[in-house]
Amino acid sequence: MTVLAVLQYILSVMIVLSAVYVVLSGNLVRAAFALFFTLFAVAGFYLTLKAELIAGFQILVYVGGILIIILFGIMLTPEYFKIRVFSEPVRIFPAAIISLILFFAVYVVGYEMFYIMNTAEQPYTGTYDIGVMLLSNYILPFEAASLVLLVVLIGAAVLSRREVK
């Protein structure tokens, strides 16, 4: 077993354990910090798959942005100060059964798919190639993304302002 495989197995254990803690923990702040570990481990997994640009974006956007937004959300809804930040999982058994069925459904589909698909390691594509693709073949979604960013910026500002009395 190579060093890379050992690293991938360690990262997988980290991802699954911290993700399970995220969904089972009653304390939302602890869930958010467990999510921190999940996101970092996924970023490390991207590195082992030679997608270093995506790993950087994962850390910048997810860990540095989304996680902070979520923590702000927890702190800004003063349930944190007044009532309680706990939110225990409910209806665990039906949800677990549905999740397990879904897992095996995806497993079966993936098994069939990997049976007929030939998997081979692709040549390395770095940041340069992705940048060229973004500005040539994928220029329309790239521009649409900037438009969506503007709309969401305005929308979030409109939604979160206070009414003038």
Added chain:
Amino acid sequence: MSPFEIFLLADALFVIGIFGVLTRKNAIAILISVELILNGVNLNLINFARNTALGAKGQVFVLFVILLAALEAALGIAIILGIYRSLKKIDVDEARVLRG
């Protein structure tokens, strides 16, 4: 790890996120679980980009998914704060009326 094992890991992450969405009542906890789902999908896309003929297109796709996840979190928190202002709680079972 073989591509199929990584596929199973992504599947597990996805299903754990689904479990979280089904079991939580707090809106922010649901938002956290949605992030888990998106991470599972992204992990699988990167796996396919590395190991199948999909190639670098997968990485481009993941960039767009990350962008939309950030927007979804920002708008989601704005909506949750709006729900909090009108109901004084963010329990999704309580938010039944559209006209607050």
